[in-house]
Amino acid sequence: MLFEKQEYKNRLSKVKSSMKKKGIDLLVSQDPANMNYLTGYDAWSFYYAQCVLVHINEDEPICFLRAQDMGGAYIKTYLQDKNIIKYDEKYIHTWPLHPYQYLAEIIKKRKWDKSNIGLEMDSHYFTAFCYETIKTGLPNAKLKDAERLVNWVRIVKSDAEIKLMKSAARITENAMKTAFKSISPGVRQCDAVADIQKALFNGTPEFGGDYAGVATLLPTGKGTSASHLTATEDKFVLEEATIIEISGVYKRYHCPMARTILLGKKDQKKIDKTLNFLKVINPNYAIYSIVTPYPGTELFDLCKEKNLLPDDICWDVFNHQSPYMFLSERYSTEKARKIIERVETVFDEHNKNARRDFLFSEVTKGIDEDNN
Numbered sequence: 001m002l003f004e005k006q007e008y009k010n011r012l013s014k015v016k017s018s019m020k021k022k023g024i025d026l027l028v029s030q031d032p033a034n035m036n037y038l039t040g041y042d043a044w045s046f047y048y049a050q051c052v053l054v055h056i057n058e059d060e061p062i063c064f065l066r067a068q069d070m071g072g073a074y075i076k077t078y079l080q081d082k083n084i085i086k087y088d089e090k091y092i093h094t095w096p097l098h099p100y101q102y103l104a105e106i107i108k109k110r111k112w113d114k115s116n117i118g119l120e121m122d123s124h125y126f127t128a129f130c131y132e133t134i135k136t137g138l139p140n141a142k143l144k145d146a147e148r149l150v151n152w153v154r155i156v157k158s159d160a161e162i163k164l165m166k167s168a169a170r171i172t173e174n175a176m177k178t179a180f181k182s183i184s185p186g187v188r189q190c191d192a193v194a195d196i197q198k199a200l201f202n203g204t205p206e207f208g209g210d211y212a213g214v215a216t217l218l219p220t221g222k223g224t225s226a227s228h229l230t231a232t233e234d235k236f237v238l239e240e241a242t243i244i245e246i247s248g249v250y251k252r253y254h255c256p257m258a259r260t261i262l263l264g265k266k267d268q269k270k271i272d273k274t275l276n277f278l279k280v281i282n283p284n285y286a287i288y289s290i291v292t293p294y295p296g297t298e299l300f301d302l303c304k305e306k307n308l309l310p311d312d313i314c315w316d317v318f319n320h321q322s323p324y325m326f327l328s329e330r331y332s333t334e335k336a337r338k339i340i341e342r343v344e345t346v347f348d349e350h351n352k353n354a355r356r357d358f359l360f361s362e363v364t365k366g367i368d369e370d371n372n
Contacts, residue, residue, distance in 0.1 A: 001040050001076070001077070001078050002040055002076075002251055002252075003040070003160055004160075005078045007158060007160060008038070008039070008040065008078050010158070011037060011038060011153065012038065012054070012060075012061065014153045015027070015038065015054055015149065015150055015153050016054070016056055018149050018152070018153060019054070019056055019118065019149065020056065022118065022144075022146070022147070022149065023116055023144075024056070024116055024117070024118035024144070024146060024149070025055065025056050025112070025115035025116045025117070026053060026054070026055050026056070026107070026112050026115045026116070026117045026118070027053070027054040027055075027117075027118045027146055027149065027150075028051050028052075028053060028103075028117060028118065028119050028120070028134070029051055029052045029053075029054065029120055029123075029146075029150055030046075030049075030050065030051040030052075030120055030123050030125050030126045030130070031120050031123040031124070031125070031126075031150065031151070032046040032125065033151075033154070033213075034052070034120070034123075034150040034151065034154070035050070035051070035052045035063070036252060037150060037153075037154050038052050038054065038061050038150065039052055039061055039063050039073070039076075039077040039078070039079055040076045040077040040078055041063055041065075041072060041073050041076050041077050042072075042076055042252055043069055043072035043073075043076070045065065045066060045069045045072065046125050047125075048066055048092065048099070049066075049087075049091075049098065049099035049100060049103075049125075049130060050063075050064060050065050050066060050069070050099075051064050051103070052064070053107075055110075055112065060079055060080060060083045061079065061083065062079075062083045062084075062085055062106075063077060063079055063083065063084045063085065064085050064087065064099075064103055064106070065084070065085070065086055065087070066086065066087060066089070066092065066099070067086040067087065067088060067089055068089070069086075070084060070086045085106060087099045087102045087103070088102070098129060098130075098133045100130050100133035100134055100137065101133055101137055103134070103137075104133070104134060104137025104138050105137070107137075107138060107141075108137075108138070112141075113138050113140055113141055114140045114141060115141055115142070116141075116142045116144065117134075117138070117141045117142065117143050117144070118144055118145070118146035118149060119131065119134070119143055119144070119145060119146060120145075120146055120148070120150075121145040121146075122145075122148070161253060164250050164251050164253040165250075165253045165254070165255050166255075166296070167204075167206070167207045167250040167251075167253075168247070168248045168249055168250040168253050168254055168255035169248065169255040169296075170203075170204050170206075170207075170248070171199075171200060171203045171204060171207070171209045171248030171249070171250060171255075172246065172247060172248030172255050172256070172257045173248075173257075173297075173298060174199050174202075174203075174204060174248075175196050175199040175200045175246055175248055176244065176246065176257055176259060177199075178195050178196055178198075178199040179192065179195075179196050179244045179246070179259075180261065181195075182195040182196065183236055183242055183244070183261060183263070184236060184263065185235070185236055185237060185238040185263050186235050186236065187235060187236050188233050188234070188235050188236075189218055189220060189231035189232050189233065189234055189235070189236065190231050190232065190233050192218070192231070192236070193216050193218060193230075193231040196216050196244075196246060197216060200212065200216075200246065200247075200248055200249070203248075203250070207250055208250075209248060209249055209250065210249040210250060210251065210252060211249065212246070212247045212248075212249045212254060213247070213249075213254060214245070214246075214247055214254075214256065215230050216230070216231065216244075216245070216246050217229065217230060217243065217244075217245035217246075218230060218231040218242060218243070218244060218245075219242070219243050220234070220236060220237075220240060220241070220242040220243075221237060221240040221241070221242075222281070224241050224242070224243050224260075224281070224283075225281070225283050225284070227243070228245075236263060237263070238263050238264065239262075239263065239264045240262075240263055241260055241261065241262045241263075241277070241281070242260070242261055242262075242263070243258065243259075243260050244258065244259050244260070244261065245257075245258040246258075262274075262277065271339060271342075271343065275342075275343065275346050278346065278347070278350060279350070282354075283354070284354050285351055285354060286347055286350055286351060286354075287347065288343055288344075288347055290340075293309065293327065303327050306329060308327040308328075308329070309327070
């Protein structure tokens, strides 16, 4: 087990408390992250039906899995054997048979079939067929959306979880440094991603990395207007921007980071060149952000080393566009404020014009359609 048994007990108690408030007697949780949170189960088996059952009056959840995946539950969860239930391989790809037909029989056998049952209706792997099978198999139950019940409980992290996330953060930092070194004009995007992925899995000497719930995203050039594009075999081009979005992972716990780099000459790093670049790429909408030197990051340590952060710093005045975050050895706070005002004016003007152009194109398109 990754955590002490008491950690899982505490989580279960919080989930049950939320179930009680929502009037849910039985929760069917199919979100893989929620299953892991409740039991410790984390095998790569979520591509087919599986779930965790949480009954308001039971001391432990029930892990419902495909027969060949039971071993993973014995290894990874804290559950008693009686609470690990398998379904037969005959339910795999043999429509109209479905694993949830057997799940319905289990619920009936335990006399929970007239309960208020909460379902994760917006879970990625809770399909329409899953829902219809439960609805047909349990006609006397009152089915309702659990409204991300477990997800909301998961938001508040324990000290043990935060420790793992800090380890993931170190992995993320190393991988982002690798990205900065690998991305250069003439380098293939896929080769840079290979270096980044290696860094993510290598981790650090203290802890190794893991696969992430997000691919390494690397939209480049005009692709930056689409946000979530992945790498191709195309090469990076001088004077084009690249968005890097990655996440280090340690024992399934993520710490994501996104950064944007511009491949160009030294004078392009100046603010006026950046503003001109906004006009060149002409996005539909643009925002600017000034990175925050959060405690625990290398940037924070660097700012402290250069005496750019006061000892009595007030974090209440910080946001992603605050002049207080314009930390520079060259500019005073007043100068920084004027620079940010200029940047803000340029971005606001661009967005106003972009919205106007968009509305105009929509109106004229409607007129053209009417005329046709």
